Amino acid sequence: MELTITNLTKEFSGTRAVDSVNETLTRGVYGLLGVNGAGKTTLMRMLTTLLHPSSGSITWDGEDIFAMEGRFRSILGYLPQEFGFYPNFTVEEYLQYIASIKGLRPAVAKQRVKELLHQVGLSKARSKKMKNLSGGMKRRAGIAQAMLNDPKLLILDEPTAGLDPNERIRFRNLISELAEDRIVLLSTHIVSDVEYIAGKIFLMKDGRIAVSGTAPELTAAMPERVWVCQVSKARIDAYLKALKVSNVKTTPEGAELRIVSAEQPTDDAVQVVPTLEDVFLCYFGQRGGEADAAV
């Protein structure tokens, strides 16, 4: 079980959406973290054989995945970023259909659909039309769909986007649960999504993997330091403009700022232990994720 990516590059009319990526993935959960347009989806589409690389190669246990054709797809589970489905199918029909095109035998499919409906918490909604599901339920149906063939390689493109905080937590737990004995690659632009469940995290920027490692490795290797300091109300804006501020906490006197910087920003600034959020800010110059992501 080894997915090897070598010099993988994808160009779209001159721009490099994915630029010379080299990584080897073995059993475990991997987080692909990057801002919008970093190239996460493009990379994943190549890994799912939907898109041909401009150059470079992807191999599964040493075999080119494009040459493997159906054999590769039979070990693949994929939840696309824009997850589409058949509006008039019920959840159960939808899963049965996907099971059939994944080549599951009908008896096996039936059992598997039942198990997964239970696992993703959709047993009660099994007879609902797909179009009538809530956003969170659709995502869960999407995960179930990807898991039908018990894939060795599970690729989830922003599976938590647009979910509320509770759903997000449930989702994370679900993914941890499903991660046994397979490679899971999960993309997101929300740090907390991968902070705890991913063994290894790739920070992707402008098509390149800027840096990779476990969460502690990444924080330890951070090239800048993290400071906390008090500033008066009047100066908050100036700080926000000039420095990478990862958090603003208003206080009666003004605000307490959390700043990522190589130099000590003010004389009273105190150095603190960095978090993955700080790492993200350090590399991307912007905060990771949405306001509701901090759960």
Place this chain on the structure above:
Amino acid sequence: MLRFELKKILGSAGGKIAALLLAAAVALSCWMCVSDVCWVNDQGDEEIGFAAISKLRSAQKQWAGVLDTPRLEEIIRENQRLCATPEAQSKDYNQNDIAYGWKQGIRPVLNMMNYAYSRGFQEYDWYCNESVTPNQAGDFYPNRTKLMKAWLLDETGSAQYLFNENEKNYLIEQYETLETPFYIDYTQGWEELLYNSPFVIMMAALILGYMSSGIFANEYRWRADPVFFSTRHGRDKAVWAKIGAGFWMVTVLYWASVLIYSLVTLGLLGFDGGQCPVQIALWKSFYHLKFWQAWVLTVVGGYIGCLFFAFLTMWVSAKTRSAVFASTVPFLLMFVPNFLDNLNNDTISRLLGLFPDMLLQIYQKLRYFYVYDLGFCVKGALDILPALYIVLTAALVPLMYCQFRKRPIK
């Protein structure tokens, strides 16, 4: 897989509406057939409905049999007798209608006489039959060939430029070898059935074409394509299932429509006359067909046509990824030939005989002189079309398969 593919098409609101429309088209055409048949009663008034049908049937049944010279003489004398009545001679239209009513039993023969004793091949005179005398009865069948030849071989006529020698010879031979005398019977059921068949078949082609347009394209519209193509069979069996769904949908819905239409129409109007030659209704047709054979040709041709329309639509939808764009294909295939025909260009008009819309209206086209010299033999368009479009339809299968499975995702 097939079951789910069919559900994707028929489960949507559009699919259901389309299927209902098709059912409505079938019902409407049955009704058109029945309401077309009218009986003029002794008061000269028109009646329609089942009573009218049965009266017309028994009137024409009286003359059923071999239409040979003695029988023609008899019919001509009967016609002369009826034309001489005060009602027929009257200046009052209502009186004329009463006389018309008496002639309903021999009306089909009188119609043929209007062609047979016409002054020219391309002329038609509604009253021509009234001046035919019994001693001309023997000319009835020979005149058909004579008039055609005169038109075809006229040095100054338009036919000169339309056909080459082989084609002319073929047409003459077809005319000369037509089996005579005809066996005649009440054929209203078959005539109506066939006359209105293009409506049912064209509606089926449009509706089934529309329903096929989404089979490939909706995968993109629903954004279900990334999952579809990344599954084990997403680039082989599942694509075949889509093509299979198109095939079975067209097959089942087409034959259901056409068989229901045919059985209901013939059930109401009568199955009689299937053994009679189509020349009773289409005097000039050069095809040697009985009514039942014309029906088989019409519905089988219609089926091939519908399948071709559906597969072409599917191929276009796989290529363009747009169901909306693809669903215009059936309309274009149907209306572009009409437009081209209006250009009045002889070469284009002749080629139109090989366009797929012909297959949807075979009975209408039986009377046209679409003949083609293939080098080794000469064939009528309707001899060529079914085979030609079976090949073209079959050729579309691998084309759309490759088109859809190879499509990279945006």
